[in-house]
Amino acid sequence: MKIALAKESDILEIQKIATQSWQENYQNIISQEQIDYMLHLMYNEKELQNHFQNENYSYFFIENESEMRIGIMGVEINTEEKSTKxxxxxxxxxxxxxxxGKLAIEFLKNWVKEKENSRIILNVNKFNPAKEFYLKNGFSVYSEGIFDIGNSFVMDDYLMEFVLS
Structure with missing residues (x-):
């Protein structure tokens, strides 16, 4: 497995992986209408270009042994709070x-240490089985939140963290 830094020229590939992953994994969690809305909101070309122009935001591809891109990871560093989202x-x-996934999380933990941050935070939908994955990888729930994302949709999430030692 390899983790490779994505470039702005990779936006189409990021959109493709995000769309396929959301269609495969969120069908039993949120409605198709919300999936479509969130994919457009989070993965339109302008939004992704803004991420690449933000020096604190990075995308990585997760590649299998054949160097096929099988996943993506998007992270944002907050140097003031010493945390990475x-x-x-x-x-x-x-x-x-x-x-x-486990190897991607281990990569992220090491990358965050190199950036001299001490905490990784994330949101996960309350009905997403990924919560168990994060718990098994050392994260804990520190809060819950319901976030209005527009168009009458909300994100009902656990807020999780991993504190680096």
Whole structure:
């Protein structure tokens, strides 16, 4: 497995992996209308370009042994708070359960240490089985939140953290 830094020229590939992952993994969690809305909101070209122009935001591809891109990770560093927000960690459904997620989290923990941050935070939908994945990888729930994202949709999430020692 390899983690590779994405570039702005990779936006189409990021959109493709995000769309496939959301369609495969969120069908039983949120409505198709909310999936479509959130994909457009979070993965339109302008939004992704803004991320790449932000020096604190990075995207990574998760690649399998054949160097096929099977997932993405998007993170944002907050140097003032010494924390890193894991905005997205998506794997194609066919690649789940093979250890790629765990290796991506280990990569992230090391990367965050190199950036001299001490905490990784994330939001996960309360009905998403990924919560168990994060718990198994050392994260804990520190709060809950309901966030209005527009168009009559909300995100009903656990807020999780991993504190680096």
């Amino acid at each position: 894991l905005h997205r960690l998506y794997l194609l459904k066919s690649e789940k359960g093979k250890g790629f």
